[in-house]
Amino acid sequence: MQNIYLPELAKIEKITEETPDIKTFDISFADAGAREKFTYLPGQFIMMSVFGFGEAPFGLASTPDRKGYFQCSIKKMGKVTSEIHRLDAGNIVGIRGPYGNGFPVKEIEGQRLLFIAGGIGLAPLRSLIYYCFERRKKFPDITILYGARTVKDLVYKPELKKWQEDKSIKTVLTVDPGGEDKNWTGKIGLVPKILAEMNPFAENTAVVLCGPPIMIKFTFIELLRMGFREKQVITTLERTMQCGVGKCGHCSIDKYYVCKDGPVFNYEQIKTFLEEI
Amino acid sequence: MISEMKKFIISKNELKKILAGIVAENIKLIAPVSRDNAFFLEEVSDAEKIAWDYSNVVKPVKEHIFPMREVLLDFGRGTDPPALDEPEARSSGKEKNPAGNMPPVKEQVIFGLRPCDARSLLVLDKPFLQEKYVDSYYKERREKTTLIAMACLNPEKTCLCSSFENGGPFSSAGSDVLCVQTGQDEFLVEILSEKGEKIFKNPSFAQPSGEVLKKLENLKADSEAKICKALKVPENLRELFEAGTWETESLSCIACGICRYLSATCYCFNITDEFEQRLRYWIPCSFKNYTKMTSGEISREKKSARFKHWYFHKFSYHKDNFGEYLCVGCGRCIKYCPVKIDFTEVLGKIGNSKQEQ
Ligand SMILES: Cc1cc2nc3c(=O)[nH]c(=O)nc-3n(C[C@H](O)[C@H](O)[C@H](O)COP(=O)(O)OP(=O)(O)OC[C@H]3O[C@@H](n4cnc5c(N)ncnc54)[C@H](O)[C@@H]3O)c2cc1C
Ligand code: SF4
Ligand code: FES
Numbered sequence: 001m002q003n004i005y006l007p008e009l010a011k012i013e014k015i016t017e018e019t020p021d022i023k024t025f026d027i028s029f030a031d032a033g034a035r036e037k038f039t040y041l042p043g044q045f046i047m048m049s050v051f052g053f054g055e056a057p058f059g060l061a062s063t064p065d066r067k068g069y070f071q072c073s074i075k076k077m078g079k080v081t082s083e084i085h086r087l088d089a090g091n092i093v094g095i096r097g098p099y100g101n102g103f104p105v106k107e108i109e110g111q112r113l114l115f116i117a118g119g120i121g122l123a124p125l126r127s128l129i130y131y132c133f134e135r136r137k138k139f140p141d142i143t144i145l146y147g148a149r150t151v152k153d154l155v156y157k158p159e160l161k162k163w164q165e166d167k168s169i170k171t172v173l174t175v176d177p178g179g180e181d182k183n184w185t186g187k188i189g190l191v192p193k194i195l196a197e198m199n200p201f202a203e204n205t206a207v208v209l210c211g212p213p214i215m216i217k218f219t220f221i222e223l224l225r226m227g228f229r230e231k232q233v234i235t236t237l238e239r240t241m242q243c244g245v246g247k248c249g250h251c252s253i254d255k256y257y258v259c260k261d262g263p264v265f266n267y268e269q270i271k272t273f274l275e276e277i
Numbered sequence: 278m279i280s281e282m283k284k285f286i287i288s289k290n291e292l293k294k295i296l297a298g299i300v301a302e303n304i305k306l307i308a309p310v311s312r313d314n315a316f317f318l319e320e321v322s323d324a325e326k327i328a329w330d331y332s333n334v335v336k337p338v339k340e341h342i343f344p345m346r347e348v349l350l351d352f353g354r355g356t357d358p359p360a361l362d363e364p365e366a367r368s369s370g371k372e373k374n375p376a377g378n379m380p381p382v383k384e385q386v387i388f389g390l391r392p393c394d395a396r397s398l399l400v401l402d403k404p405f406l407q408e409k410y411v412d413s414y415y416k417e418r419r420e421k422t423t424l425i426a427m428a429c430l431n432p433e434k435t436c437l438c439s440s441f442e443n444g445g446p447f448s449s450a451g452s453d454v455l456c457v458q459t460g461q462d463e464f465l466v467e468i469l470s471e472k473g474e475k476i477f478k479n480p481s482f483a484q485p486s487g488e489v490l491k492k493l494e495n496l497k498a499d500s501e502a503k504i505c506k507a508l509k510v511p512e513n514l515r516e517l518f519e520a521g522t523w524e525t526e527s528l529s530c531i532a533c534g535i536c537r538y539l540s541a542t543c544y545c546f547n548i549t550d551e552f553e554q555r556l557r558y559w560i561p562c563s564f565k566n567y568t569k570m571t572s573g574e575i576s577r578e579k580k581s582a583r584f585k586h587w588y589f590h591k592f593s594y595h596k597d598n599f600g601e602y603l604c605v606g607c608g609r610c611i612k613y614c615p616v617k618i619d620f621t622e623v624l625g626k627i628g629n630s631k632q633e634q
Contacts, residue, residue, distance in 0.1 A: 004410045005349045005548070005555070051352045054550045077571045213574070240570050242548045245410040249545035249562060252586075253576070255594035260409075274518045274589070275576070 004245050007049045007094025008034045013069060015089055018155040019148075021076045022120055023085060024061065027095065028069035040064050041102030042128035043236065043264045047244045048072065048084065049094030056080040057241045057259070060098060061123040063130035073123040073155055099244045100263050103128050103234065108206040112141040116219055118191055118211025119148055122155055124236055125210050142169040143200060147191040147215070150179030172198060191215055192222040202227040209235045213277075220267065230267035237263050237270075237277055253277065284467045285482035286489060289329075292456070292464055295476065296388055297324040305385035307341055309334050318390060327389065332433050337541035337607060338394040339401060341387060342418045345538075349414065349548065350555035382417045386476065388425045393438040393607040395426040395451035397541035403599045404544065414557075423472045426452040430496060432504050435608030437621065439501055440508035444606055446500040459492050506621055508606065510592045511628035518589070522630035526623045527584035529616045534561030536587065536610035536618075542603045543587075562586055588620065588627075 014026040029035040040060050049055045062071035076085045087093070105128070113132060117125045132139040144163060148154045154173065163171040173186035174194045180186075187194050191211070207223060209216055216235060223233055239251035239258040246260035254273040256262065270277055287295075299306045300322060308327040309316045316331040318338060398419065405415040429436070429446035436446070443450040447457065453473035457465045465485055468474050485493075511517060537543040538561060545567070547560045560567055563583045568576035577583045595603035611619045 002411075003413045005414075005557075049550075049555075051555075052550050052552060055548065055555075081571075213572075238570060239576060240568060242546065246408060247404060247410070247412060247544075247546070248548065249590075250547075250567060252590070252594070255597045274515065275582075 005096070005243075007047070007055075007096045009092055010034075010095045012087055012089050012091050012093065015087075018073060018157075019153050021085075022073055022153075022155055023076075024071055024073040024155075025084070025087075026069050026071050027093065029095070030092065035068055038070070038098070040070070040098035041105065042131045043103035043124055044098040044100045045124075045244075045263065046070075046072070046095050046097035046099065047241075048080075049096075050080060050083040050087070051094060053083040054080045055094070055096075056084075057099075057244060059124035059127070059236070059263075061126050063127055063134065065131065065134050073120060073126075075120045096244060099259055101261065103208065103264050104266075105131065108208075108234075109138045112201060112205040113139055113143065114200050114205055114207045115142070115144045115146075116191060116195065116207060116209045116211070117144075117146045118215040118219075119153060120155060121211030121215075122146055125208060126156065126159075128208060136168070143198075144169065144171045145174070145191065145195060145198065146172070147174040147176070147194065147211075148179070149176050151175055151181045151184055153179070190218070192218040195219060195222050196226070199226065202229075202232070205232060207233045209233060213238075230271055233267045234264060235267070235270075237265060283469075284465060284485055285477075286459075286485050287464050287466050287482050288462050289464065290462075291482070292466075293324045293327070296327065296386075299386050299476065300324065305383045306388065307385060308388040318387065331389075332429070332431060333391050333393075333436075333607065333609075335609075335613075336539065337397060337609065338387060338390045338424075339397060339541060339544070341385065342398060342422060343401070343405070343415055343544060346556060346558040347414065348554050349557050352553040352555070382421050384421045384423075385418075386423045386425060389427045390424060391429055391607070392426050392446060392448040392450070392452065392455070393436070393444065393605045394541055395424050396438075396441075396444060396448060397451075397605045397607070398424070399443075399451040400542050400599075400601060400603065400605060401544060403601075423453045423476060424451065425454040425456060425473070425476070428455060428457040428497075428500070430458060430500050432500060433608060433612065434505060435612040436504055437506040437508055437606035437608055439504050440506075440606050441602065441604070446504065447497045457493060457496065459489055459496065463489075465489060465493055506606075506608065506611075508602075508604070508621055508624070509628065510602070510624055514589070514593050514627070517627050517630065518585070520627055520630040522627050523585045524581045526618075526626060527581040530563070530580060530584050530618060531616060532563040532565075532580055532583060533615060534563045535613050535615065536620075537561030537563060539609040539613050541605050541607045541609065542591075562590070588624065592624070 009030040010027050011030055012025050013028055016024040018024055045057050045059045047055050047057055058072040058074055060070055061073045074081055074084055076082055115125050115129060132142060174189055177188055180188050209219055237258050241251045241259050242248040244259045246257045251258040253275050306321050307318050308321050309331050310319050310321060310326055311328045316328055316334045317336060318334045321327055405412040432446050438444040449455040449469050453470040455467045459465045468477055545560055545562055546557050548557050565575055577586055591603040
């Protein structure tokens with residue numbers, strides 16, 4: 001019988017420093033069978049172990065179209081993430097998953113897409129963004145708004161540059177006031193304010209929103225003000241997680257388990273929650 | 278298939294002999310024992326140590342299937358880097374166990390648990406076994422466990438098992454065998470499963486007479502009449518989420534978690550690494566850090582929110598998800614709450630409170 005708590009061993013192939021406290025890890029399973037079997041949807045997550053230190057959930061940041069390895073971008077926060085940051089290429093970690101529902105890729109087909117991310121919130125969105133890039137016929141109209149505290153805190157800088165150069169999509173970058181440097185050519189201002197300036201079409205648009213709670217809160221208010229309806233806005237929720245498989249209870253919100261029923265929800269669902277997100 | 282002879286009469290000595298036989302067969306026997314003026318379900322090596330005169334044991338049966346603390350994974354003692362770091366370690370033995378790194382589990386027979394506790398395992402089976410993800414640690418122990426329950430002749434004033442479908446002091450739900458003490462030295466034994474049949478394989482026991490069966494009915498009626506508590510969950514519980522009564526009712530709660538630890542059905546846990554082992558242990562949702570996120574934000578920071586969550590999980594969310602309440606009415610949370618909070622009374626007051634927006 002399969003043991004749902006037993007991680008599969010995987011090797012860190014490559015580490016990219018994104019910001020002073022965020023690194024992207026390219027990871028591939030040690031076992032060829034496991035490597036082959038591992039498929040996922042954008043928006044799903046894995047549980048990563050550093051044996052002896054613990055386990056923590058991380059969103060899959062890579063496109064599921066690239067087989068053989070996957071990526072997680074990890075911010076150094078506490079016990080496990082600090083330990084992960086201490087690892088080198090070649091080191092072994094444990095991986096369970098993929099878990100969670102993932103983004104509703106079928107539902108958003110054919111709609112205009114507006115991605116709004118703050119800080120490391122771009123990581124799970126990046127998976128979906130590349131998924132859509134691969135299927136431009138189904139996702140012809142893509143806008144990306146990404147903000148971070150300072151220029152230093154922007155993740156995936158080389159890719160952001162490519163996205164800005166790609167005229168078939170629209171990419172807007174912003175940093176908080178005071179977070180700019182001499183060479184900054186992007187916007188300056190909080191995400192909700194820049195969003196208001198952009199004044200996007202609400203009709204037939206799906207918004208995918210991911211970032212720190214405070215940013216999500218004010219961006220959502222702004223979206224409603226601009227005529228978006230709750231159903232159009234999709235977000236990922238964060239809760240503390242121990243098991244990832246709907247057992248331990250930690251991630252519960254109302255009758256849902258974020259690990260199993262989420263982490264992706266739309267605001268029409270969120271509106272019915274008894275508890276605040 | 279269970280054979281025809283499902284009910285029979287047995288003397289106390291014969292019953293003890295059967296229990297002694299279990300120990301002799303090197304099967305783990307867990308039974309009520311008396312310790313520190315209270316009763317506990319513990320492993321016994323001598324059937325003579327078993328207590329017979331108890332109302333219910335302090336700790337529910339769940340710990341024998343889902344221990345308070347258990348090792349989920351062992352990364353390999355003394356190896357650096359840990360053995361699990363090396364793919365070979367996984368193919369060489371550790372994976373041979375059906376439950377991954379779980380140590381081999383011994384067959385066990387639990388004797389003398391009460392019907393509410395036997396039923397609690399049926400309730401716990403749903404989240405642990407009937408979901409997309411099957412918990413192999415729970416499953417392994419569950420499959421290797423035989424339950425011989427003892428019907429309650431004298432329910433306590435905190436008991437409310439009869440408020441539940443399938444529940445009651447004589448309920449056989451979840452048991453492999455149900456015993457009823459019908460006389461000073463007389464037990465009526467009912468075999469309910471193949472597992473149960475394996476234990477009582479001696480075919481020479483006497484069939485119960487009509488008189489005994491009549492006695493059984495009377496004992497059952499007497500026992501049920503002693504249950505004075507009842508569960509009444511307000512039908513519109515969800516609409517009462519914002520009721521101010523939650524705040525006032527939770528004032529005296531000290532968030533100690535006793536009602537969660539001693540609940541027959543609460544099953545929240547933590548997973549943590551300690552050196553070379555990954556452990557899982559129970560954690561009560563009344564603790565603040567239960568919902569503490571890495572950002573430092575605590576989803577249920579207020580004590581009243583944590584207090585209320587227990588009620589909503591048991592009597593609303595779990596019902597929506599699994600079709601039944603996460604409660605069997607054992608009454609332990611009422612009996613052992615240090616500040617004497619009675620959840621049936623709280624639900625009553627909530628039901629009477631006005632909906633507040
Ligand atoms: C679905 C999901 C996807 C995620 N995706 C990503 C991602 O892509 N990238 C990313 O970087 N992060 C992601 N996260 C967040 C990430 O999981 C956390 O940052 C991570 O769990 C932190 O673990 P840690 O051990 O480093 O921190 P912890 O050791 O948990 O420390 C965090 C803080 O919490 C406090 N704390 C922890 N435990 C306790 C306790 N028992 N009692 C009191 N205080 C305590 C500590 O004081 C510490 O300051 C995601 C989270 C979820 C739920
Ligand atoms: S046992 Fe009583 S005091 Fe302790 S957490 Fe439960 S309700 Fe609160
Ligand atoms: S993380 Fe354990 S239930 Fe969701």
